[in-house]
Amino acid sequence: xxxxxxxxxxxxxxxxxxxxxxxxxxxxxxxxxxxxxxxxxxxxxxxxxxxxxxxxxxxxxxxxxxxxxxxxxxxxxxxxxxxxxxxxxxxxxxxxxxxxxxxxxxxxxxxxxxxxxxxxxxxxxxxxxxxxxxxxxxxxxxxxxxxxxxxxxxxxxxxxxxxxxxxxxxxxxxxxxxxxxxxxxxxxxxxxxxxxxxxxxxxxxxxxxxxxxxxxxxxxxxxxxxxxxxxxxxxxxxxxxxxxxxxxxxxxxxxxxxxxxxxxxxxxxxxxxxxxxxxxxxxxxxxxxxxxxxxxxxxxxxxxxxxxxxxxxxxxxxxxxxxxxxxxxxxxxxxxxxxxxxxxxxxxxxxxxxxxxxxxxxxxxxxxxxxxxxxxxxxxxxxxxxxxxxxxxxxxxxxxxxxxxxxxxxxxxxxxxxxxxxxxxxxxxxxxxxxxxxxxxxxxxxxxxxxxxxxxxxxxxxxxxxxxxxxxxxxxxxxxxxxxxxxxxxxxxxxxxxxxxxxxxxxxxxxxxxxxxxxxxxxxxxxxxxxxxxxxxxxxxxxxxxxxxxxxxxxxxxxxxxxxxxxxxxxxxxxxxxxxxxxxxxxxxxxxxxxxxxxxxxxxxxxx
Ligand code: G6P
Numbered sequence: 001x002x003x004x005x006x007x008x009x010x011x012x013x014x015x016x017x018x019x020x021x022x023x024x025x026x027x028x029x030x031x032x033x034x035x036x037x038x039x040x041x042x043x044x045x046x047x048x049x050x051x052x053x054x055x056x057x058x059x060x061x062x063x064x065x066x067x068x069x070x071x072x073x074x075x076x077x078x079x080x081x082x083x084x085x086x087x088x089x090x091x092x093x094x095x096x097x098x099x100x101x102x103x104x105x106x107x108x109x110x111x112x113x114x115x116x117x118x119x120x121x122x123x124x125x126x127x128x129x130x131x132x133x134x135x136x137x138x139x140x141x142x143x144x145x146x147x148x149x150x151x152x153x154x155x156x157x158x159x160x161x162x163x164x165x166x167x168x169x170x171x172x173x174x175x176x177x178x179x180x181x182x183x184x185x186x187x188x189x190x191x192x193x194x195x196x197x198x199x200x201x202x203x204x205x206x207x208x209x210x211x212x213x214x215x216x217x218x219x220x221x222x223x224x225x226x227x228x229x230x231x232x233x234x235x236x237x238x239x240x241x242x243x244x245x246x247x248x249x250x251x252x253x254x255x256x257x258x259x260x261x262x263x264x265x266x267x268x269x270x271x272x273x274x275x276x277x278x279x280x281x282x283x284x285x286x287x288x289x290x291x292x293x294x295x296x297x298x299x300x301x302x303x304x305x306x307x308x309x310x311x312x313x314x315x316x317x318x319x320x321x322x323x324x325x326x327x328x329x330x331x332x333x334x335x336x337x338x339x340x341x342x343x344x345x346x347x348x349x350x351x352x353x354x355x356x357x358x359x360x361x362x363x364x365x366x367x368x369x370x371x372x373x374x375x376x377x378x379x380x381x382x383x384x385x386x387x388x389x390x391x392x393x394x395x396x397x398x399x400x401x402x403x404x405x406x407x408x409x410x411x412x413x414x415x416x417x418x419x420x421x422x423x424x425x426x427x428x429x430x431x432x433x434x435x436x437x438x439x440x441x442x443x444x445x446x447x448x449x450x451x452x453x454x455x456x457x458x459x460x461x462x463x464x465x466x467x468x469x470x471x472x473x474x475x476x477x478x479x480x481x482x483x484x485x486x487x488x489x490x491x492x493x494x495x496x497x498x499x500x501x502x503x504x505x506x507x508x509x510x511x512x513x514x515x516x517x518x519x520x521x522x523x524x525x526x527x528x529x530x531x532x533x534x535x536x537x538x539x540x541x542x543x544x545x546x547x548x549x550x551x552x553x554x555x556x557x558x559x560x561x562x563x564x565x566x567x568x569x570x571x572x573x574x575x576x577x578x579x580x581x582x583x584x585x586x587x588x589x590x591x592x593x594x595x596x597x598x599x600x601x602x603x604x605x606x607x608x
Contacts, residue, residue, distance in 0.1 A: 001602040009186030017070040028602030029072035030080035036068035037166035046085035071098035078123035090134035099126035101155035252398035260441035266410035276430020300347035309477035311412030318420030328355035350604035351379025458586030475519035482580030490588035510541035
């Protein structure tokens with residue numbers, strides 16, 4: 001969602017800030033802005049639309065200031081407009097603030113500040129921060145920010161600059177991420193490592209309830225109550241090339257093609273072939289609690305939720321543990337007995353999704369074991385949970401998640417193997433499982449080689465208005481994820497369904513203008529899927545089938561067939577999901593959509 005980048009150093013700040021904003025574009029935004037300190041004055045420009053619109057406004061006479069703050073906004077309070085975009089200034093344009101998060105008591109603060117004579121220019125909650133800091137400012141920016149934050153209810157990641165202290169920036173966080181980047185005589189702060197990576201790998205994470213005073217090349221962190229904090233610098237191991245398109249027209253296509261390597265990374269060093277075992281270092285500390293759990297609850301949102309749904313089928317196939325999967329946003333309303341023998345696994349690419357953070361905090365409070373499956377190292381979920389596993393998938397830039405989905409499912413398969421081998425799964429079953437996992441990258445590469453055929457099919461269906469996706473057992477979550485991908489990137493109405501539910505509703509929609517994508521690999525539910533396809537065909541519905549290579553019966557039945565390589569029944573999702581990702585991608589391209597940044601969507605949903 002919203003993104004922050006701040007810079008102080010010995011180079012002109014404007015190009016660095018604009019470049020940082022471009023790196024944050026993938027998170028989703030509708031407007032942007034920048035404020036730079038020049039000769040004890042702050043210059044600020046804001047624009048609706050793309051970063052290129054903002055850069056256009058700034059023209060070819062860049063301000064030569066060495067420090068500044070910048071922001072990409074995704075509207076929550078107030079429409080996208082230059083007034084509502086950040087940075088927000090105080091009454092005299094001496095203090096400017098960029099803010100991610102939500103100020104819950106902003107109405108009350110705004111009334112109070114209005115009564116004191118402050119003039120507001122936007123309809124955002126964030127603007128109160130600039131005026132509140134102005135109210136407390138007596139020459140020391142850090143003190144003023146600290147006092148202002150004592151009055152605030154809600155969540156924030158902020159960057160503040162003032163004309164009175166042009167060689168300082170103050171940043172603070174509560175529930176919204178902020179990372180400091182350090183390089184020689186320079187200091188950066190950003191909501192997302194992607195904005196820092198081209199400058200430095202040396203980072204320090206700010207924690208909730210902390211305020212940092214930044215000066216060129218140095219930082220000092222204190223808690224809101226004034227206690228000094230030591231924070232060591234860590235080196236980011238993300239590869240810069242992950243944030244570049246490397247010749248692909250879109251990040252989504254690049255990330256789809258990275259999937260064989262991503263699965264390779266997810267399983268690297270985590271399999272013991274001879275013993276048919278998985279090894280997950282991140283959960284070793286809590287192994288006895290995990291092993292003795294009575295049930296596992298998986299919580300997630302969006303694509304991560306569908307990974308969790310598949311995880312349930314896999315873990316239940318491998319073990320005796322009952323597995324529950326819920327949307328983090330709905331879990332909050334359920335009345336469950338969460339005790340010490342319940343383990344909760346939160347799956348989140350970003351580790352910052354607001355609904356996930358809310359449930360993880362609740363789960364911890366109630367004494368259950370909390371685990372995280374997270375891609376972003378050092379993210380809030382990674383820090384809040386008792387133990388966890390990292391994806392090591394590298395930064396995912398496209399808003400629609402692809403490579404992290406396959407990484408998540410690869411790790412859930414490892415969890416299934418790990419737990420299963422301590423229960424009834426035999427040595428030979430374990431070895432076979434390891435063999436199938438190891439074979440995946442190669443099989444996924446041959447799947448990707450079928451992209452031209454999928455592109456051809458996509459062209460034929462790109463002008464339809466609706467699509468139904470059906471699957472059973474392991475293919476059911478893939479159908480759901482395939483439909484989500486299509487909705488997100490092509491704006492077609494796509495609905496995922498358990499194939500067994502077809503006759504309970506969706507069949508009424510089927511006619512010659514309503515195509516269905518049927519996942520029908522040769523597995524234990526194949527015959528039932530063929531039955532579904534026949535029912536659709538007898539109502540003249542076009543069928544795009546995803547099936548096992550060489551399946552002539554399916555080829556005759558379906559209008560179009562996307563073949564996947566032969567593999568064990570449980571492992572087909574790794575291949576069929578590629579088919580559906582590519583189908584969504586090529587349909588979206590055919591329809592001229594903004595594939596990497598779909599309208600209205602954000603990479604990380606940091607508000608509930
Ligand atoms: C947003 C993103 C999705 C993602 C979902 C959950 O909607 O656009 O791609 O699946 O959030 O995000 P998380 O970071 O928690 O996995």
